[in-house]
Amino acid sequence: MIDVDLVLVGGGGAASLVLAALDREGATGLRVAVVDPVHKRGQDRTWAFWGTPGTFLDPLLSRAWDAVDVVTAAGRRTLPLHPLRYAMLRSAPLYELAGAAEQRMGAVRVTAVAGAVDDDGERVVVSGPDGAPLVRAAWALDSRPRGPVRPGRTxxxxxxxxxxxxxxxxxxxxxxxxxxxxxxxxxxxxxxxxxxxxxxxxxxxxxxxxxxxxxxxxxxxxxxxxxxxxxxxxxxxxxxxxxxxxxxxxxxDGVFEARPSPRVVRLGTAGGATRPSTGFTFTAMVRQAGRIAGEVAAGRPPLPGAAYPARHRWMDAVQLRALDRGLVDGVAFFGRLFDRNPPERVLRFLDGTTSWREDLALMSTSPLVPMMRAAAGDAFVRTTRAVELPFT
Incomplete structure (x- = not known):
């Protein structure tokens, strides 16, 4: 059984970003293992996201745009994004970057399907499907897909x-x-x-x-x-x-268990990186990876923190309820959001980086009566279920 400091369970986009971030932080001497049945290479997916230019991702991009179009039956609107840009990243360059980082760090790759991840509070053991132990580590970062630990209201x-x-x-x-x-x-x-x-x-x-x-x-x-x-x-x-x-x-708005045990941390969608109101995930995964690498470099546990502020998760729950119950028209809702706000503010909200003041400004441009009905209905259901609130 391999003994390491950090094991990455799953080797897709989230794990690749962590490997690249650890390498940028100069994590020499850190013993790392990756457990995945497939060594990801080539073009198997595309990520589209917005952010500021001048990051480590720039050389990897297939294309980037300073403006994007939103089109409705009423016409086409071009949204200037400065100081942000909209970017497209295909998977192959990221996998190559992660592979180079693995080599420089001397990471061990275990080409096997991971089964149980057992945490005794001191060490974590990753086993195969047959129960045979594969890797023992101080910490495990698990990016395998899984559903919410508690179903959502929508x-x-x-x-x-x-x-x-x-x-x-x-x-x-x-x-x-x-x-x-x-x-x-x-x-x-x-x-x-x-x-x-x-x-x-x-x-x-x-x-x-x-x-x-x-x-x-x-x-x-x-x-x-x-x-x-x-x-x-x-x-x-x-x-x-x-x-x-x-x-x-x-x-x-279901609750994803980002830290199922003391020494196991989940990444990507399983760790709450997917924005409930849109499904966007990539930028939150980049933030998770950067925070983990920064914590490791400082000699602290690899804990990324919450992917989005609690108030944003509440706003997403209300929006989903309004759409699901037909309280708002989806096309009109998104069109109004872009029509009445600076595009950069909307995109930063969807990334979870807006301030309280900006959030209030966004809320004021939404259809207030339907959204208030959705908020009241959401609060009523959570109260009557008598469960622990997920947004505290």
């Missing part, structure tokens, strides 16, 4: 399919990213939108996304994408689908 999903489309001639505007295009047919219960991230004038990710309680069939996603490509004026007979990306991300 259970929605962000689910999507994207096509990487390639053309022989220029058909995309590489300088224009579409953040949300609400001209797609809206589901009976939920919100749908299209999404365009052009890497060049001949290669782009075109995606169909829904915020709703249930996923679609594969044929339904393909039909929705064909319809959205038609709205964009793209002739699919002249384009090639080079790659397909699918995803399902929880949008719930």
């Amino acid at each position: 259970e929605w999903l962000q689910h999507f399919r994207g096509w990487w489309l390639e053309a022989d001639r220029p058909v995309f505007d590489a300088g224009r990213a579409v953040l949300m295009d609400f001209r797609t047919p809206q589901p009976a219960r939920g919100v749908s939108f299209g999404y365009v991230l052009p890497v060049s004038d001949r290669f782009a990710l075109v995606e169909y996304t829904e915020f709703s309680p249930a996923v679609l069939t594969g044929d339904a996603y393909d039909a929705a994408l064909r319809g959205y490509c038609g709205l964009l004026g793209l002739d699919l007979d002249t384009l090639r689908v080079r790659e397909v990306e699918d995803g399902i991300i929880p949008m719930t």
Whole structure:
């Protein structure tokens, strides 16, 4: 059995960011192991996020934009993002960066499926599915997907399919990213939108996304994408689908157990990094990784802290309830949010970095009566369930 200081259970995006952050902090002498049945390489997913330029991610990006478009039936609005930018990162460069960090730190990779993670308060033992011990560590960072420890009052999903489309001639505007295009047919219960991230004038990710309680069939996603490509004026007979990306991300006010035992910390969605109101996760994972590495470098336990402020989790719960109960129209809600606030404020709110004053300003631009009804209903349900409040 391998004995280390820190074991990463799962080797995807969250673990890759931690490895890169530890390397940047110069974590020499730290004994690290990674347990994952697959050594992640290549392009298996795409992250889109906003943030300030000038970070370690800059050399890894496929593309970045200083402005994005939001489109409704009423027209197209271009949102300037300064001092932020919207960026696209494909997985291969991040996996390569993490691999180089592993080598410099002398990390041990255990290519196996992880089973139980047992914590006796002094050490953690990661076992295989058969119960045989694989790694013993002082701390474990577990990024394997898992649901909330307590179900939410609203259970929605962000689910999507994207096509990487390639053309022989220029058909995309590489300088224009579409953040949300609400001209797609809206589901009976939920919100749908299209999404365009052009890497060049001949290669782009075109995606169909829904915020709703249930996923679609594969044929339904393909039909929705064909319809959205038609709205964009793209002739699919002249384009090639080079790659397909699918995803399902929880949008719930359920409680994720970020620290299930004294020496086990969960990362990514399992650790609460997914924003309930939108499904966005990547920026919170970057923050988690940076905080962990900073704590380790200072000789403290690798604890990242809460991914989002408690008041933001409450605001997300209210928003989800309002959408789920049909108290607000989803397209109108998001359109109003961008129409009545500086884009940079909205995006920072979705990242969980706005102040109390900015949060109040955002709340004042939402439809107050429906949102007050949603807040009252949320409070009533939590009270009648007589459970510990998750937002304290």
